[in-house]
Amino acid sequence: xxxxxxxxxxxxxxxxxxxxxxxxxxxxxxxxxxxxxxxxxxxxxxxxxxxxxxxxxxxxxxxxxxxxxxxxxxxxxxxxxxxxxxxxxxxxxxxxxxxxxxxxxxxxxxxxxxxxxxxxxxxxxxxxxxxxxxxxxxxxxxxxxxxxxxxxxxxxxxxxxxxxxxxxxxxxxxxxxxxxxxxxxxxxxxxxxxxxxxxxxxxxxxxxxxxxxxxxxxxxxxxxxxxxxxxxxxxxxxxxxxxxxxxxxxxxxxxxxxxxxxxxxxxxxxxxxxxxxxxxxxxxxxxxxxxxxxxx
Numbered sequence: 106x107x108x109x110x111x112x113x114x115x116x117x118x119x120x121x122x123x124x125x126x127x128x129x130x131x132x133x134x135x136x137x138x139x140x141x142x143x144x145x146x147x148x149x150x151x152x153x154x155x156x157x158x159x160x161x162x163x164x165x166x167x168x169x170x171x172x173x174x175x176x177x178x179x180x181x182x183x184x185x186x187x188x189x190x191x192x193x194x195x196x197x198x199x200x201x202x203x204x205x206x207x208x209x210x211x212x213x214x215x216x217x218x219x220x221x222x223x224x225x226x227x228x229x230x231x232x233x234x235x236x237x238x239x240x241x242x243x244x245x246x247x248x249x250x251x252x253x254x255x256x257x258x259x260x261x262x263x264x265x266x267x268x269x270x271x272x273x274x275x276x277x278x279x280x281x282x283x284x285x286x287x288x289x290x291x292x293x294x295x296x297x298x299x300x301x302x303x304x305x306x307x308x309x310x311x312x313x314x315x316x317x318x319x320x321x322x323x324x325x326x327x328x329x330x331x332x333x334x335x336x337x338x339x340x341x342x343x344x345x346x347x348x349x350x351x352x353x354x355x356x357x358x359x360x361x362x363x364x365x366x367x368x369x370x371x372x373x374x375x376x377x378x379x380x381x382x383x384x385x386x387x388x389x390x391x392x393x394x395x396x397x398x399x400x401x
Contacts, residue, residue: 106265107208108251109148114167122388125398127184142191145169147206193221207267210249215342222346239272244299247307269307277324282313311341317361326352332378340382359400
């Protein structure tokens, strides 16, 4: 009742990603500190290593920990030591008996994002807010991207839908999201009511889904602190954890953002932290790496 996505390491594309992150750090130098997070996908976290090793001849996938921790991160550091890399693999692996990834969808759950958030806090010097300080809601019946990929997948996955667990900060938060057509969704909920979303759409409850640009204000803070999250869809459920630490959180989805560069945005907003969050599959995708590199 569970699907997994293969990951195949590609040296040339990994090098292109490494260069893009290093260059981004250079462009932000003197303005903001760059944090890079490469998130593993479920196959290396949820499937036991013994299973992967035993079935190595038939499972066409690469070692994600080795790719991230032994190649991508050290290479970024070698090119630009000012970039702060955030290791998430071991933290996620240590909680592999928990509900960290969906069975019917390629994304992580918000609980998985929380354990990555804790690792970001370690690197950034923040005290992470405990899950006890969030309001929790659950929305059952989620059938994600793996389910929707084919009728065969639907037949095998449909009998055991996922549950979308939402952790909602107690802060007074305002979210304005700019859509691709330029229309601004004003005062959109940071985490929407999943009961109002269809069975295949429930991951979109987090931070208005995949919008090119968002401005989020924690109205309980007035210190002017600000960060920019540069992300694809894995970043959506990470956003609610950031709002407790910043007065302003600016969100850029590099796949769709066309209004200038992140470097310009950091200068305009006074953001001192820029956080790049990508799932590891992005680091083998030429088109996404190209878009990511151009956004800075």
